[in-house]
Amino acid sequence: MTDVETRELRYFVAVAEELHFGRAAARLGIAQPPLSRAISRLEHRLGVRLLDRDRRGAALTDAGRVLLRESRVALDAVAAAAHRTRRAGNPDRPLVLVTKAGASHELLQRLLDAVADDPGAAPVEVLLCEVGEQARLLRDGRADVALMHRPVDDLAGFDTEDLHTEGQVAIVPTRHPLASRDQVTLAEVSDVPGLPIARWPRLDGSYPDGPGPEIHTQSQLAQLVALGRTLLVIPASSRAWQWPEHVAVPVVDAPAITTVIAWPSSISSPEVASLVRSAAALRDS
Amino acid sequence: MTDVETRELRYFVAVAEELHFGRAAARLGIAQPPLSRAISRLEHRLGVRLLDRDRRGAALTDAGRVLLRESRVALDAVAAAAHRTRRAGNPDRPLVLVTKAGASHELLQRLLDAVADDPGAAPVEVLLCEVGEQARLLRDGRADVALMHRPVDDLAGFDTEDLHTEGQVAIVPTRHPLASRDQVTLAEVSDVPGLPIARWPRLDGSYPDGPGPEIHTQSQLAQLVALGRTLLVIPASSRAWQWPEHVAVPVVDAPAITTVIAWPSSISSPEVASLVRSAAALRDS
DNA sequence: CCGTCGGATACCTGCCGGGTATCACAGCGA
DNA sequence: TCGCTGTGATACCCGGCAGGTATCCGACGG
Structure with a gap:
């Protein structure tokens, strides 16, 4: 019943994310055998099977899924301890x-x-x-x-x-028919031919279904908008990055x-x- | 900038709590020199002084206080990862x-x-x-x-x-003058000669000032009450452990x-x- | 049936965690 | 003043374990 070390959790997270010992080892900068050993020692210590080793990789068990989620918060907490302590040491941080x-x-x-x-x-x-x-x-x-x-x-x-509550606006190219409207509804905006609505991640990081692009990075988003490839629904204050060739139309029924x-x-x-x-x-x- | 291991955090917490390397080492079941080394390595890695070594022990620096608080939550998170994973492995936990x-x-x-x-x-x-x-x-x-x-x-x-909200009652010996009252106020109850009010810990674990005993354990409390040494203000539902020689009087102005x-x-x-x-x-x- | 892929096993090595012995230093009492 | 004591730091050694390389085993695909 020895204690779990953060290294073991980091190793497990790598394997759980890659679902492949070799790739995980490469990502960690170590060889594959020590990684296999570390994981099986962890399994043994916890008395629980974490991964089902299949011939074409590995799959998480229920317990493995639990450990993955818990490991992330634990590792974040450890990292936070280090960061905040470092900062507390610098007088005028x-x-x-x-x-x-x-x-x-x-x-x-x-x-x-x-x-x-x-x-x-x-x-x-x-x-x-x-x-x-x-x-x-x-x-x-x-x-x-x-x-x-x-x-x-x-x-x-x-x-x-x-701090502030505001409605959302749709960003559309100036020459588009919707651009002349005073306001639009989500329904109108969510099915525009040739201009699919961009998909933002949900709370859990997954994406809703739909034809539009998944938004991961701001630069990607900026480019998609600049190219006129997607229709965007964003808070009014985000108009800071807006281009002259687009207009913002309030979306009346979008959540505030x-x-x-x-x-x-x-x-x-x-x-x-x-x-x-x-x-x-x-x-x- | 290598990563912090949980062992190091456990070591640090022990020293920070004992404020004495020798005692901390004993508590951890290791010798003092490795502990000294571990702590100074941790300080070096974080680039921050955690303890002021004085000739009569050690004292926490500001950064040390931060790390102590953060270490506790981080260690709890790691322990939680292990516990919950173990439990998830057992089918009918x-x-x-x-x-x-x-x-x-x-x-x-x-x-x-x-x-x-x-x-x-x-x-x-x-x-x-x-x-x-x-x-x-x-x-x-x-x-x-x-x-x-x-x-x-x-x-x-x-x-x-x-689930349930209720008022609080004062527990007093049956033969005490207050016992015949329909209700009392906090002010009346907080300064009874010879029957000091028990002091419960605050949210942060510290205790308010006052003459009464500090409540740490339930058995201690039960004994104090049985001996008639303290006056208690508790939720009405806690009357489950009450003795015939005491009565409960509602305290009208105690927080619900x-x-x-x-x-x-x-x-x-x-x-x-x-x-x-x-x-x-x-x-x- | 062989080649390939992915993980496990065997075995070696060097580092680091831990131990013992000792030091350095500051109070303190005789 | 000089030990004596209690504290943490240093020096040094040892064993175990993390990590490496080589190899094996089982499953698939051709």
């Missing part, structure tokens, strides 16, 4: 604020201005990330605080403060998006609290 | 439900009856623990679900469902206590969901 590139641009701008104007506030470093990455960065300690969006982001385990400031509920640093206060003050004004 | 010994006795009884009557429900194993221990057991995976009490327990990071069923928000097992549904059904009936 900046707070790291993470947000999806391009979203809530104006709000972010005002927040940074407010912080800059406040001589007592800790400096803030802005980290821009891809769709759905904020939660990960908060969980593993690379970021202290995030701007996130309800209901599209996963807010479990975080404390949040609502609330921008929130989020931080790990375990954390209770005065710097974070002060930043949250500054952000909340922006909302009131 | 019982759900482990933890509650403070003595609290919400009647509700627990009804819940267990309901589960026993439902042939489709997973079996439930009851684990009784001391004051404030439930959160720990949920976090490190030794328990799946808990009966907890708002606002006295720490519910951060858990999903909860309210809500019994909740709580489970780690990361978990989404059908067995837990079903148990929560059973508990919620009790509330409605």
Whole structure:
């Protein structure tokens, strides 16, 4: 009943993700045999079969699926411990604020201005990330605080403060028939011939079905839009990256998006609290 | 920038708690020199001083305090991964439900009856623990679900469902003047000569000031009450352990206590969901 | 029936975790 | 002042285990 080491969890996660010992070993930078041994030792120690070894790879058992999910949060927690400790050691560490590139641009701008104007506030470093990455960065300690969006982001385990609620708009090429409309509905917009609606990831990271492209990165998205290959439904404030050849049409029945400031509920640093206060003050004004 | 291993975190936690390398080493079952080395390697790797070595022991730095807090949650997460995986491997694992010994006795009884009557429900194993221990057991995976009490327990990071709200009563010896009252106030009860009010731990585990005894274990509490050495303010339902020589007097202005069923928000097992549904059904009936 | 692919096994090696002995240093008491 | 004690650090050694290479075994495809 010896204790589980993080190395073993990292190894298991690699195998569980690759479902192939050889590839997992390569990814980990070790040879395949030690990896096989480590996994079977882990199985033995837990008294549970984690993988069904099939002749063309490996498949997760139920217990394996549980361990995969749990390992990710455990590894994030360990990484967070290291990150936050490193930061606590540096006397004038900046707070790291993470947000999806391009979203809530104006709000972010005002927040940074407010912080800059406040001589007592800790400096803030802005980290821009891809769709759905904020939660990960908060969980593993690379970021202290995030701007996130309800209901599209996963807010479990975080404390949040609502900052701003807004409707969504459809981004369509100027010459498209829909461009002249005052407003549209989701139904109208979701089945436009030749202009499939972009598919954003759900809370769990999976994608809804449909003909449009799956959105993974901001740059990919920008290019798709620039090429006129997809129709986009986004919060009005994300119009910061919009091009002259597109127009935004309000989508009346799309769910409202609330921008929130989020931080790990375990954390209770005065710097974070002060930043949250500054952000909340922006909302009131 | 190699990764942090759980062993190192366990070692650090031991030193941080003992504030003494020798004692920490003894507790860990290793010799002192390897422990010193492990800690200084950890400090070097994190690039941060964790402890100020003084001639009469060690003291935590700010960074050390951060790492202590973070290490505990990380170690709990790792332990939870192991526990939950082991349980997932056993096909007919019982759900482990933890509650403070003595609290919400009647509700627990009804819940267990309901589960026993439902042939489709997973079996439930009851684990009784001391004051404030439930959160720990949920976090490190030794328990799946808990009966907890708002606002006295720490519910951060858990999903909860309210089951029952009730007032609190003061437990006083029958021959005491207060025993004949219909109701009392906190002010009356908090300064009774010769019968100091018992002090429960706060959310963070610290204790309020006062003359009364600090409550750590249920057996200690039972004995103090039986001896007539302390005056107790508890939820009405905790009267399950009450003796004939005491009476319960409602305390009109004490905060109401809500019994909740709580489970780690990361978990989404059908067995837990079903148990929560059973508990919620009790509330409605 | 052979070649290939994927994982397991056998066996070796070097590193690192852990042990013992000892040091360095600061109080402290006689 | 000088040991003495209690503390953590250093020096050094040893054994086990992580990790490497070579090889095997079973299953498929041709």
